[in-house]
Structure formats: C-alpha cells, structure tokens
Amino acid sequence: xxxxxxxxxxxxxxxxxxxxxxxxxxxxxxxxxxxxxxxxxxxxxxxxxxxxxxxxxxxxxxxxxxxxxxxxxxxxxxxxxxxxxxxxxxxxxxxxxxxxxxxxxxxxxxxxx
Amino acid sequence: xxxxxxxxxxxxxxxxxxxxxxxxxxxxxxxxxxxxxxxxxxxxxxxxxxxxxxxxxxxxxxxxxxxxxxxxxxxxxxxxxxxxxxxxxxxxxxxxxxxxxxxxxxxxxxxxxxxxxxxxxxxxxxxxxxxxxxxxxxxxxxxxxxxxxxxxxxxxxxxxxxxxxxxxxxxxxxxxxxxxxxxxxxxxxxxxxxxxxxxxxxxxxxxxxxxxxxxxxxxxxxxxxxxxxxxxxxxxxxxxxxxxxxxxxxxxxxxxxxxxxxxxxxxxxxxxxxxxxxxxxxxxxxxxxxxxxxxxxxxxxxxxxxxxxxxxxxxxxxxxxxxxxxxxxxxxxxxxxxxxxxxxxxxxxxxxxxxxxxxxxxxxxxxxxxxxxxxxxxxxxxxxxxxxxxxxxxxxxxxxxxxxxxxxxxxxxxxxxxxxxxxxxxxxxxxxxxxxxxxxxxxxxxxxxxxxxxxxxxxxxxxxxxxxxxxxxxxxxxxxxxxxxxxxxxxxxxxxxxxxxxxxxxxxxxxxxxxxxxxxxxxxxxxxxxxxxxxxxxxxxxxxxxxxxxxxxxxxxxxxxxxxxxxxxxxxxxxxxxxxxxxxxxxxxxxxxxxxxxxxxxxxxxxxxxxxxxxxxxxxxxxxxxxxxxxxxxxxxxxxxxxxxxxxxxxxxxxxxxxxxxxxxxxxxxxxxxxxxxxxxxxxxxxxxxxxxxxxxxxxxxxxxxxxxxxxxxxxxxxxxxxxxxxxxxxxxxxxxxxxxxxxxxxxxxxxxxxxxxxxxxxxxxxxxxxxxxxxxxxxxxxxxxxxxxxxxxxxxxxxxxxxxxxxxxxxxx
Numbered sequence: 017x018x019x020x021x022x023x024x025x026x027x028x029x030x031x032x033x034x035x036x037x038x039x040x041x042x043x044x045x046x047x048x049x050x051x052x053x054x055x056x057x058x059x060x061x062x063x064x065x066x067x068x069x070x071x072x073x074x075x076x077x078x079x080x081x082x083x084x085x086x087x088x089x090x091x092x093x094x095x096x097x098x099x100x101x102x103x104x105x106x107x108x109x110x111x112x113x114x115x116x117x118x119x120x121x122x123x124x125x126x127x128x129x
Numbered sequence: 130x131x132x133x134x135x136x137x138x139x140x141x142x143x144x145x146x147x148x149x150x151x152x153x154x155x156x157x158x159x160x161x162x163x164x165x166x167x168x169x170x171x172x173x174x175x176x177x178x179x180x181x182x183x184x185x186x187x188x189x190x191x192x193x194x195x196x197x198x199x200x201x202x203x204x205x206x207x208x209x210x211x212x213x214x215x216x217x218x219x220x221x222x223x224x225x226x227x228x229x230x231x232x233x234x235x236x237x238x239x240x241x242x243x244x245x246x247x248x249x250x251x252x253x254x255x256x257x258x259x260x261x262x263x264x265x266x267x268x269x270x271x272x273x274x275x276x277x278x279x280x281x282x283x284x285x286x287x288x289x290x291x292x293x294x295x296x297x298x299x300x301x302x303x304x305x306x307x308x309x310x311x312x313x314x315x316x317x318x319x320x321x322x323x324x325x326x327x328x329x330x331x332x333x334x335x336x337x338x339x340x341x342x343x344x345x346x347x348x349x350x351x352x353x354x355x356x357x358x359x360x361x362x363x364x365x366x367x368x369x370x371x372x373x374x375x376x377x378x379x380x381x382x383x384x385x386x387x388x389x390x391x392x393x394x395x396x397x398x399x400x401x402x403x404x405x406x407x408x409x410x411x412x413x414x415x416x417x418x419x420x421x422x423x424x425x426x427x428x429x430x431x432x433x434x435x436x437x438x439x440x441x442x443x444x445x446x447x448x449x450x451x452x453x454x455x456x457x458x459x460x461x462x463x464x465x466x467x468x469x470x471x472x473x474x475x476x477x478x479x480x481x482x483x484x485x486x487x488x489x490x491x492x493x494x495x496x497x498x499x500x501x502x503x504x505x506x507x508x509x510x511x512x513x514x515x516x517x518x519x520x521x522x523x524x525x526x527x528x529x530x531x532x533x534x535x536x537x538x539x540x541x542x543x544x545x546x547x548x549x550x551x552x553x554x555x556x557x558x559x560x561x562x563x564x565x566x567x568x569x570x571x572x573x574x575x576x577x578x579x580x581x582x583x584x585x586x587x588x589x590x591x592x593x594x595x596x597x598x599x600x601x602x603x604x605x606x607x608x609x610x611x612x613x614x615x616x617x618x619x620x621x622x623x624x625x626x627x628x629x630x631x632x633x634x635x636x637x638x639x640x641x642x643x644x645x646x647x648x649x650x651x652x653x654x655x656x657x658x659x660x661x662x663x664x665x666x667x668x669x670x671x672x673x674x675x676x677x678x679x680x681x682x683x684x685x686x687x688x689x690x691x692x693x694x695x696x697x698x699x700x701x702x703x704x705x706x707x708x709x710x711x712x713x714x715x716x717x718x719x720x721x722x723x724x725x726x727x728x729x730x731x732x733x734x735x736x737x738x739x740x741x742x743x744x745x746x747x748x749x750x751x752x753x754x755x756x757x758x759x760x761x762x763x764x765x766x767x768x769x770x771x772x773x774x775x776x777x778x779x780x781x782x783x784x785x786x787x788x789x790x791x792x793x794x795x796x797x798x799x800x801x802x803x804x805x806x807x808x809x810x811x812x813x814x815x816x817x818x819x820x821x822x823x824x825x826x827x828x829x830x831x832x833x834x835x836x837x838x839x840x841x842x843x844x845x846x847x848x849x850x851x852x853x854x855x856x857x858x859x860x861x862x863x864x865x866x867x868x869x870x871x872x873x874x875x876x877x878x879x880x881x882x883x884x885x886x887x888x889x890x891x892x893x894x895x896x897x898x899x900x901x902x903x904x905x906x907x908x909x910x911x912x913x914x915x916x917x918x919x920x921x922x923x924x925x926x927x928x929x930x931x932x933x934x935x936x937x938x939x940x941x942x943x
Contacts, residue, residue, distance in 0.1 A: 023940035032651060032677040035939035046939055050651045067693040070681040072654040079654040081681040081689050086654075118942065 062100025142167025145407025146239030152431030251344025704732030713754030774811025783828030
C-alpha cells in the first residue's frame with residue numbers, strides 16, 4: 017500500500033544538496049535544486065551502487081561521488097554515454113513540507129527494494 | 130573481382146575535380162578505377178590560397194591539398210603535367226598531347242577557367258602575367274626581387290589580392306580598373322569606396338574608370354598607357370581582368386558549350402557519359418568562379434556517380450570574402466537593390482564599418498559587409514533557408530548575437546574591464562597600459578605586447594586575456610589562439626577565469642557565473658570546485674566557502690570509500706606520534722568497530738570503514754587526545770614525511786624530524802589547487818624520499834637543499850633543485866612562498882609537477898630565489914591566508930555542530 021510519508025522541510029536540505037531518508041528498503045536521497053525543487057531517488061548509482069546523496073548537485077542532475085556518473089534527478093536515468101536507471105521516489109512539497117510516497121509493506125518485507 | 134571496375138577519367142587536377150574525386154572515394158572507395166590528368170606539373174593545391182603565398186603569409190607546401198602520397202594511398206593514377214588534347218566520344222577515350230589514349234566508362238571534365246587577357250598591344254611582352262597558378266606566383270615573386278613598379282589590371286577580387294600581395298613584397302603598385310567601383314560585382318558604391326580608401330592607405334594607387342590602351346616596352350614591359358594618355362611605369366603587369374570557363378576541349382569534342390560547358394541539374398553534359406564540374410560549367414545560365422559552389426557541385430556529382438541519382442544541383446548562392454589581411458569584406462547574393470527590394474544599412478564611421486542587407490518580401494536577398502564580417506555566415510544561412518525575418522527585422526543588421534540574444538562575445542568580459550584593472554599579476558600591468566601600447570606602437574602579437582609592456586612575459590597565465598585585448602583593439606586583424614575552456618559551461622580557460630576574478634573583484638560563484646556569462650545556471654562538477662578554490666585563494670578570510678561546490682570528501686572531511694563508508698586519517702606531525710594518541714586511536718577503533726587500520730605512505734594511520742553518521746563522534750574522541758584532521762581527503766596540504774635525522778641517526782646532518790614538524794605546523798590546513806605532499810630527509814641518503822615530493826627538503830652539512838615539483842604517482846617525476854639555504858627560518862619562508870606561488874598560479878587539479886613543467890623552473894626561481902622582495906611578499910600572503918585556514922574542521926563538527934545536516938539523516942522511516 018502506497019503511503020505518503022512526511023520526511024522534513026525544504027530548508028532542512030542545503031540548496032544544490034541532498035539528505036538521506038533511511039527506510040527499510042534502503043536509503044533514499046532527497047535532493048534540493050537551486051530553484052528549490054525537490055526530487056527523491058533511491059540512494060544507489062546504477063553503476064556500482066555509489067551513494068548519490070553524496071554527489072555534487074548541478075542543474076537537475078547529480079554526479080555520483082564514486083565515478084562521476086551523472087544521474088538525471090527527474091527520471092533517475094543516466095545522462096551521457098553510460099546507461100542505467102535509478103528508481104525515482106514520488107515526492108510532494110506542501111508549504112515547504114516534503115513527503116515521499118513509499119509502499120510501506122513492500123518496503124518492510126523487502127520485496128520491492 | 131570478376132569484372133574490372135568501371136574506368137573513371139578526370140580531366141583536371143584542380144580544386145573542383147579533386148574535391149569531386151574525394152567525395153566519390155568517401156562514398157565508395159572501390160566504385161571506380163580512377164585516372165586524373167592535370168596540365169600543371171604540381172599536385173593539387175588550394176588555388177584560392179595563392180594570394181597569401183604571394184603576400185608571404187604562407188608557403189606553397191602549406192597550401193597543398195593532396196600530395197603524391199595521397200594519390201598512391203587512394204589508388205588514384207595521376208598524370209601530372211599531361212594535357213589532354215582531344216576527347217574521342219565514339220571510342221570513349223581521352224587522348225593526351227603526348228601519350229597513349231585512355232578509355233573511360235565515365236568522364237568528368239573539370240578544366241576550370243583561364244584568365245582573360247585583354248587584347249591590347251604589348252600583351253605578349255615579358256613581365257606580363259596572369260594570376261592563376263603557381264607559375265604566375267613564382268614569376269611575380271621573381272619580379273619583386275628585381276623590379277620596382279607593378280600595375281595590376283583589374284580591380285576585382287583576384288586583382289586586389291595580387292596588388293596587396295605585391296605591395297607587401299615592397300613593390301610600388303597601381304591598380305587600373307575599368308569600372309568606377311572596385312569589385313563592382315561584389316560590392317556596392319559605399320563599400321567600394323571604403324575599400325579604395327583602405328588600399329590607398331596601404332600605399333596602393335587605385336585608378337578607377339581607367340581603360341588600358343597598350344603596354345609599352347622593348348622585350349620586357351616598361352609601362353602601361355591608358356586611353357587618356359597617362360603612362361604608368363611598370364616592369365610587371367598582372368592581368369586580372371576576369372576569368373573565362375575553359376571550354377576548348379569540350380567544344381572540340383562536340384559537347385554543347387555556351388559561355389561554359391552546359392550541364393543539367395545532374396551535372397551531365399550533352400553526352401550522358403560525360404559530366405563536368407567547376408568553373409568550366411554553365412548551369413542554368415550561371416557560371417561560377419568561387420570555391421563554395423565548386424564544392425557543392427562535387428558532392429552532387431559524387432552522389433550521382435555512386436548511385437544516389439535523386440540529389441540534384443540547383444545552383445549556388447555566391448558569397449565572397451576578400452583575402453587581404455586586415456581588410457574585412459564580405460558580399461552575398463544580389464545587392465543591386467531597386468525594384469521591390471528594401472535596404473537596411475548600418476554605418477559606423479569611426480570604426481570604418483558599413484553593413485547593408487538587401488531584403489525582398491521579408492527575406493534576405495543579399496548583403497554587403499565591410500569592416501565587420503562576423504555575421505556573413507548567418508546571412509548566408511538566412512538567404513539559403515529563405516527565412517522570414519519580419520519578427521526580428523529591427524535587429525537584423527546588428528547581427529546574430531543581438532538578434533538571437535545569444536551569449537555576448539566572450540571578449541565582452543574583458544571589454545568591460547576598467548583601464549586600471551590588472552591583467553598581468555606577475556609584472557603588475559593593467560589593461561589601459563596594454564591597450565594604449567597596442568594602439569600607440571602598432572603591436573599585433575602577444576610577443577610584441579610582451580616585449581613592450583612585460584605583460585604575459587612571466588608565467589603566461591594572462592596570455593589569454595592579452596590575446597583578447599589584442600583582438601578587441603585590432604578587430605578582425607587578430608585571431609587569438611585557441612584556449613582550452615574550463616568546462617562545457619564557459620568558453621573561458623582556467624587562467625582567464627582566475628585573472629578575471631581578481632581583476633573584477635568577484636566574490637561568489639553566482640557572481641562569477643553571471644559576470645563571465647556561464648552558459649549553465651549552476652555550473653557543473655568540474656567548474657564549481659575550481660571556482661570555489663579560485664575565489665577562496667583570491668579572497669582569504671572574506672570568502673564564504675561553498676560546501677555544495679566541494680567534492681564530498683572535502684565537504685565531509687573524510688574519504689568516501691567504495692561501499693559508501695568513510696576513512697579517517699588524523700594528522701601526525703612530521704610522522705611522529707605517541708602513546709596517548711595511539712591509545713585514543715585504539716579506543717576509537719574498538720568503540721566504533723572500525724574494520725581496518727592501515728599505516729599510510731605518508732607516515733600516519735588510516736581508519737577505514739567508518740559510517741558517516743559516526744564521524745562526528747569519532748572525531749570528538751580523537752580531539753580529546755589532541756588529534757586533528759590530516760586533510761587526507763582534500764586538495765590541500767597533506768603530510769610532511771621525515772626520517773629520524775640527526776636526532777637519532779648516526780648519519781644525520783640536520784634535525785629533520787623537527788624541521789618536518791615545523792613545516793607541517795606552518796602549512797597545515799591550506800587549500801591548494803591539488804594535493805601537496807612534502808618531506809624532509811636528514812642527509813643525502815634521503816630516506817624520506819623528499820625528491821619525489823611537491824616540496825622536498827634534503828639536509829646537507831652546510832644547510833638545506835630545497836627541491837620542488839616532484840611526484841610519485843602514475844608519472845614519477847623527480848624534483849628540480851630550487852636552491853640551498855642555511856637556516857630553518859629560511860626553509861620555512863621559502864616553503865611558504867613556494868606554496869603561495871603554486872596556490873596563486875596553478876590551475877585547479879594541476880599538481881606541482883606539471884605546473885612547474887608548464888611555467889618553467891626559471892619562473893619559480895625568479896620569484897622565490899632571485900627576488901627576495903617577491904619571496905617575502907608571497908610568504909606574507911601565505912601567512913595571511915593561513916590565519917583563516919588553520920581551524921581544525923573535525924573539532925568544529927564534533928563540538929560546535931558545524932554542518933550537522935551533513936551527518937544526520939533527514940528522516941528515518943520505520
């Protein structure tokens with residue numbers, strides 16, 4: 017069952033930065049762009065599982081800290097010559113409050129991690 | 130191969146013919162067995178570049194398009210210096226003037242054109258030449274050595290280029306032009322006037338409306354007599370009164386010929402086995418004497434012959450650029466005006482700029498540009514595409530940048546600088562000095578600017594800016610060298626960005642991106658860390674470090690590992706430690722279950738596999754024992770490795786451990802373009818391996834040898850000896866000065882080894898060794914910068930909650 021889970025406020029994340037949400041299905045990276053847009057992705061680079069939350073955010077993309085693959089925040093897809101995709105987590109922002117959509121039961125049992 | 134390949138014979142080894150051959154080879158290298166006949170003995174060369182050869186700006190070997198080797202490599206048989214006498218269409222073969230007939234399946238005629246020699250008495254005298262091939266150029270060059278006066282008959286494109294070249298070679302030159310306007314086929318009256326004035330300013334006499342009556346002389350020409358009776362002395366006369374398609378061969382073979390060899394849209398002549406390209410053809414009533422249409426024909430013909438019969442040639446829009454250096458003239462299409470055409474005209478008298486765009490039904494039909502031809506290609510495109518320009522008619526004449534709102538000229542940032550802005554930091558030369566020297570002394574190269582102003586003569590990092598100033602001051606006369614841009618977000622190179630940050634007093638990344646016209650909103654992972662460093666270096670103490678522009682290691686003050694955990698390396702001054710520190714480390718390892726403890730090459734201990742959330746607590750415990758960050762994660766001063774030296778070693782000549790500790794205490798915390806590793810050895814046995822460090826100190830009996838620019842990484846580089854000093858104080862001063870020089874001059878991510886190689890050891894010596902004032906100034910700046918740098922980032926995070934968000938999750942979902 018999909019549940020919207022409040023995770024914090026836009027101001028909790030630095031501009032052009034990210035924070036991590038710990039969940040039973042794995043870490044989720046929540047990004048904030050220069051224009052205060054919020055995106056969420058599973059915190060694993062499709063290349064070798066690098067923590068995307070630790071990368072440099074630029075435009076609407078993040079560069080993985082391990083090998084500099086660039087991931088599009090809107091799609092989770094790899095930008096450029098490489099291929100791969102990171103799962104996108106739906107996110108909403110209401111009055112600055114961020115909520116992400118998780119399938120809690122699947123998360124808990126790890127069936128859709 | 131069962132059947133022999135069809136035989137393709139090309140008559141003409143010039144630009145049009147050979148371009149067609151190249152196009153055919155690029156589509157299907159094995160389609161034909163190809164033979165080429167060229168009347169000239171030379172290989173194929175770029176005929177339109179004969180003018181620069183005449184002017185001495187290029188050598189013949191620089192304008193060769195296809196050398197002998199090319200023909201061999203591509204299996205093309207070249208008959209150079211062999212003139213084809215006849216074409217036997219019935220037997221389908223060509224007959225050379227002396228040689229065996231050669232059969233063809235397909236024949237291409239690319240005989241080009243012949244200069245038109247006006248039929249006046251004396252035209253056969255020695256010293257009367259045309260301007261068509263390398264023979265002509267050689268004859269003219271010989272004349273420039275032996276004679277003084279030249280007359281060029283014809284003030285068209287070719288004639289003016291010849292006149293300009295001969296003038297540059299030192300001859301007294303007169304242009305005799307029948308019409309009232311120079312280049313009347315390409316220019317209107319206004320542009321023709323500007324051009325005339327420019328050429329006269331260069332010492333060329335221009336006579337318009339002048340009709341040549343005869344050439345006088347006995348054996349060799351001595352003068353030109355005009356119809357009005359004037360006589361102009363001339364030991365060299367260049368006939369440049371136009372060209373005629375070279376059609377005799379085709380005419381004799383019975384092909385349809387009018388002004389040129391008549392071809393259809395498939396470039397076929399009246400014989401379907403014979404095609405023609407280039408200046409010899411007449412297509413839809415037009416003949417062409419410019420290079421672009423010839424190339425367009427070559428492509429179509431190649432398509433035709435390799436089975437893409439659907440492409441057709443529909444004629445070309447002629448556009449011309451005069452190849453006289455320093456004269457920017459461009460013309461395009463139909464600019465006669467009148468009828469239902471409209472003109473848009475722009476003039477800037479002070480700059481000698483004239484632009485005219487001719488419109489019909491809101492579409493570009495032609496253009497004449499004088500003095501500023503940058504937008505020529507844009508107008509060509511608008512004309513070719515038949516673009517409706519009504520929506521930007523207001524700005525059309527100001528060019529593409531203005532109309533499309535594209536980023537301004539990259540030189541704009543330099544143009545905006547105040548006169549007192551410093552361009553060359555090494556020699557303290559400001560913009561105003563350089564600009565006025567360029568103008569007053571007629572400087573035209575970076576080398577001349579260096580000689581006269583000293584700007585760019587030292588480290589060379591401002592060369593790009595000097596080039597832009599030359600370009601701004603001289604206009605189209607100056608083509609700056611290519612600069613490797615910092616990244617895809619900007620056209621500026623690293624050196625330019627650094628200089629402009631200082632010259633414009635920029636203080637933040639968004640300000641740099643705005644002022645230097647970054648093409649991306651927030652930069653990229655390449656430029657942001659570089660800008661952060663440059664700003665930090667330029668504004669010590671006042672710059673607000675942008676954590677989000679730092680790589681994660683520098684943001685988290687630990688090294689990220691492949692599994693997302695971090696490593697922690699406390700500083701061990703000079704490689705020394707003690708029981709309390711080791712005990713604290715051991716306790717931390719136990720308490721946080723740190724899986725790996727490793728001794729590093731830099732004489733300290735690495736704790737690997739620490740979870741990010743644990744970092745502040747680990748640091749808190751280490752801080753208790755007095756341990757601080759080792760900056761093992763940063764583009765920063767890392768370690769100072771030492772041997773035990775005179776303190777213990779029986780060979781030691783100086784106290785190397787103590788020296789190492791002092792250097793590390795001086796330098797720790799400094800951010801640098803790339804990592805910096807140092808070492809101190811207590812004797813020339815060099816157990817600390819100081820000669821592969823960025824800064825290495827080797828003790829000798831009488832003092833200390835200082836070595837710089839070493840590296841032990843992928844490319845091992847042994848240091849260069851900078852100098853020898855006597856005291857520990859001197860070692861510290863030289864060390865700080867060297868680091869500051871590196872900090873201020875190297876490009877981001879450039880280690881000292883490649884940096885020293887790039888700027889040269891002499892540059893470093895001149896500032897550190899030979900100039901005591903310069904050394905002290907550098908050292909003072911280093912100390913100022915260190916005042917703001919020597920705060921332990923671990924303690925700040927462990928005790929003062931700095932950047933707490935970095936180490937705690939945003940939320941935990943149960």
